[in-house]
Amino acid sequence: MTGRDRVVAAYKGEFADVVPAYPIAGSFAGCLDGLSIEEYCTNPKKAVKAMLNYYERYQPDIMIAFNDLAKEVEALGCRVKYSDYVVPSIDQHVLQDDKGQLARLEVPDPYRDGRLPAFLEQCEALSAAKFPSGLGAVLVGPWTIAMLLRNPELMCLDTIDDPEFVHALMRFSTEYAKRFGDAVLKTKIGLSYTDPTASCSLVGPDTYREFIKPYHQDLVNYFKAKKVGTTIHICGTTHQIHEDLVDVGFVAITIDLDQQADPKLQVDQLDKLVTLDNRRGVVGVGNVDVTIFERATQAEIEAEVRRCIDTVGKRSRFVLSTSCELPPRANPDCVKWFMDAAREYGRVERILGA
DSSP states (O other), X not given: OOHHHHHHHHHHTOOOSBOOEEEEOSHHHHHHTTOOHHHHHHOHHHHHHHHHHHHHHHOOSEEEEOOOSSHHHHTTTOEEEOOSSSOOEEEEOTTSSOGGGGGXXXXXXXXXXXXXXXXXXXXXXXXXXXXXXXXXXXXXXXXXXXXXXXXXXHHHHHHHHOHHHHHHHHHHHHHHHHHHHHHHHTTTXXXXXXXXXXXXXXXXXXXXXXXXXXXXXXXXXXXXXXXXOXXXXXXXXXXXXXXXXXXXXXXXXXXXOOTTSOGGGHHHHHHHHXXXXXXXTOEEEEEEOGGGTTTOOHHHHHHHHHHHHHHHTTSSSEEEEEEEEOOTTOOHHHHHHHHHHHHHHTBHHHHHHO
């Protein structure tokens, strides 16, 4: 079976020959190819070459077009800070000093503004490569767009002091997320939104339900009307809002590790969340601890893979992945050990015969 066959089976609630598996790879692919993180994020031709080489090396069941989470707000005037070791960040927020500027902002044109056209070029090239795998693009969700435009600390205060501004900014960022998503869909690639700052590690469940969930619902309904399903990834602690994410209608939900919880609870939590997903026809994705990929031994990687597969591998709607994005400087051997272990321990005869 091909990687695409395995992924399609998971989305249909069926079993394939092995559990579909992929690591969430962004800048790691560029670093693996000898690029700096900035080169990978700003040069689409080099990024595509790096992704093609990454696929040949690891043969994941899903490939993603993914560079960084700063490009959307950079197109609106935020300043990006690059590093040799960590993913790009924002060090100048356009609405930090004057939120009144929101009234003067216009939703960027994906074919003209900032690095958006370069990302579309990357999506087109990966689509043209016709991988025998699933293929999707990672875009930034509306809450994180809003957070990065305003400044995360100030935005949290705004939810208390100026909720109307927060809703206005969320309406703007949601329209932006839709417009960019429409452009990406034209490259014949799937949609995945990442909204890391919607995590309960940063904002509470009540904040999610009041200020974020309505706009996630709007986004999902917009693409559902086009017969397009959307995937969501939120970093950190999400178990308090996981049922909300299912209610919204995402077709797949990636599950990070709850770093605030007792590690002994990781099995129970993964079991609970993937069980909830499967009962509602949603694919659960996760959650091998990505924080160990710079230093882990083969035995440690294998143990993490087995934890996930032995816990929820019997649920047909499950895709094995890392808990979050691979560190740019992850050990390439750790990624190989992850894929090798997925193929060994994810065999359907092992899982269903266990």
